[in-house]
Amino acid sequence: MAATADSIRLNLTPPVRYVLRLADTALIHAQRLGEWCGHGPVLEEDIALTNMALDLVGQARALLTHAARLEGEGFDEDQLAFLRDEAQFLNLTLAELPARRSSAHAPGGDFADTVLRNFLLATWFKLVWTRMAASSDTELAGIAGKAVKEARYHQQHAGDWVVRLGDGTAESARRLAAALERAWPYTNEMFQRDEVDAQAEANRMGPARDSLAADWQREVAAVFVEAGLTLPAATPFVSTGTLGRHSEHMGFILAEMQSLQRAHPGGRW
């Protein structure tokens, strides 16, 4: 039997953590969107979800490469994506949650979960990239200047679908509202502030998460009005994916995402 690849362990300094939070959120969100490949409710949406996943993987690749450079031990993007263990992934928990299985007719899960999460995350990413385009780290500024154009298009597209489902049939509105109830508690983590954020803000590397809250609420609320959705009340729960403590779903994503490189270390095609 072939040898399996050993895990790598990164030295997680605050700047490395800062970049990994973004890289891993983009990567895991892409993995979830990619699960719709071949299962989209209509062909156009199948193509849309996988195209957005492709943009996100591209952003994740650039960010992982940069995180590896900041970390300094000579790892590359593939090693970071495929050979880290769960506790070293620092994505927002929201990105890793599975879409709820609504019926036997929805093998990819409830499309409303995917639409809503994509809108919440694309709006957040767009605000991050907009501010990071002026980063003191020129590589991050370059990545952000490119990614903001992609995130803007994702936000438009997802926002159109939020309105379409929310202002659609009684069934689509009910399912979208239920998806919002499920996702909402996990949005708190998008606006927390810890020493990683504070240091990035002080070094002008990029924005602290708490500085995004007001703009995000405003943009999300504007689309929710059109969709007939109301912003749920604030909840005290704060998820901890950005600290490396994940939901029970994370291990399954990594098992699938990493299986090939774990079984065939360094495999290429």
Added chain:
Amino acid sequence: MNATALPARDAMLERAWAVLDTVPDPEVPALSLRDLGVVREVQADTAGGGVEVVLTPTYSGCPATEVIAESVRAALEDEGLGPVKVTHRLAPAWTTDWISEAGRRKLREYGIAPPAHLGSGTQPIRLRPRGIACPRCGSADTERLSAFGSTACKALHRCLACREPFEHFKPI
């Protein structure tokens, strides 16, 4: 640098640009890489004796990025301009405003509606493209069928006048 080297270098760079004008984009072969605006700079690589080409990717996840670098290298080396050094530069980010006028004409002839000029202003959050002119019959009576298409850079539309579907190069 001596007096004779300079014209020789200029001639080499001019040849390199001419070669790049013949290298097709792998996903939209009607366009050359030069038309697409992804070639940001060509300079003499004094250390290597050949040329250095600076490319910028179109989309972060565009799978053609590696193919483009390889075809640039191969085309220039075939013309004896090697060794070729290819580097990537992210900033300033590629914009469809960099597609040349010749490129826009070629896109239209190929059946792809070219992107509108963006200028320097920011875009609204909810942008529904309307009235994209059909590249076949020229009618502005068209509608978008799909926000995403066969490649990262295009969306799918249809003409309500001549009933033909067509692709639109998304302005970014």
